[in-house]
Amino acid sequence: MTANLRTGTDTPPGERTGTGTPSEETPYRVGRARSVLRVVAIASCLAYVGLKTAWMAGSRLGIPDGSALLDGGPALAVANGATVLMDGAVVVLALLLTRPWGLRVPAWLLVLPMWVASGLLLPIMTAFPVQLVVRLLGGGDGRPVGEGSSEPFLDPWVFGVVYGGFIVQGLALGSLFALYARERWGDLWRGRLRDLPETPTAPALRATAVAAASAALVPGVTHLLWATGSTAGLEPARAADRTSDFYVLEAVGLLFVVVTAVGVLLLAFRRTGRLSLRLPLVLAWCGSAQMACWGGWLSLAGLMGAGDAADRPTAATMVTYAVQMLAGALVVTLGAYFFAERAAASAPSARGALDESRGS
Secondary structure, three states: OEEOOOOOOEEOHHHEOOOOOEOOOOOOOOOHHHHHHHHHHHHOOHHHHHHHHHHHOOOOOOOOOOOHHHHOHHHHHHHHHHHHHHHHHHHHHHHHOOOHHHHHOOHHHHHHHHHHHHHHHHHHHHHHHHHHHHHHOOOOOOOOOOOOOOOOOOOHHHHHHHHHHHHHHHHHHHHHHHHHHHHHHHHHHOOEHHHOOOOOOHHHHHHHHHHHHHHHHHHHHHHHHHHOOOOOOOOHHHHHOOOHHHHHHHHHHHHHHHHHHHHHHHHHHOOOOOOEOHHHHHHHHHHHHHHHHHHHHHHHHHHHOOOOHHHOOOHHHHHHHHHHHHHHHHHHHHHHHHHHHHHHHHHHHHHHHHHHHHHO
């Protein structure tokens, strides 16, 4: 018995199509849980979009005197517009995951934006609560969460409103995607690692996994050094303004590197007995998304915000982010091939089951 995305109720397997998508004859309805999650995901975007829109209109809401944001010029206006569009994509995804037309969207057109959203939201969802706990325990040198620089940037309340909204977005959107993916592609990740069959591409996938894990050593070592107090490779301004927030972010970065390597190696070598297939897939998804997307975001932010020589990212920093993006891209590429093989292997049996049901 599986939960039907159209009815929100349990539906016998005989009423499903061979592709894993609910049959077209069933009226489209979503359960109360999905409806609530959709509203929460959309509502969580309002504060961020409202702030960004106000700033583009000339408002200084939440921006203190002396902030670099007051001198951002056209580049900052473009960046604000881009981030508004990115947050607007959350609304589109929330509708796509809960509306009938969402079932007809090609897989890549849904999975890729969700992967990017995961990569941008997961670091905030992980690090921000830890930063708050550190503050409560007396860390942080008395600076508000999010203010790693001695120069004013944003009023403290802005970080709470914005990051709190991002956390709610991540939880609501992630829950909607998990429910949708279970309904549409649930057959592709059922089972245990030891039950996976050998395929002709298995050696190439193992080589890719080793390459990704090896590449992850570069950002992993860098995050470890920075999290333990080293300033090697840091630009002078960033080294001088390190707070507890900085160390938490570096520790989180190291965590995701480890998660990525563990997930991809488990998936490639399958030496774990009864371990469920879902665990390494979730680890590889979360880790690769954070490494690739967050690395890209930090690279872009560093280049756009580079003014004085002391503020420019060093070559070591940019190499770290570049290799981080490469490792994440390798992992997600491996995952795409893995699912393509699983889908191809299940297609004949699915079509056979459908033909048999039609002939009975």
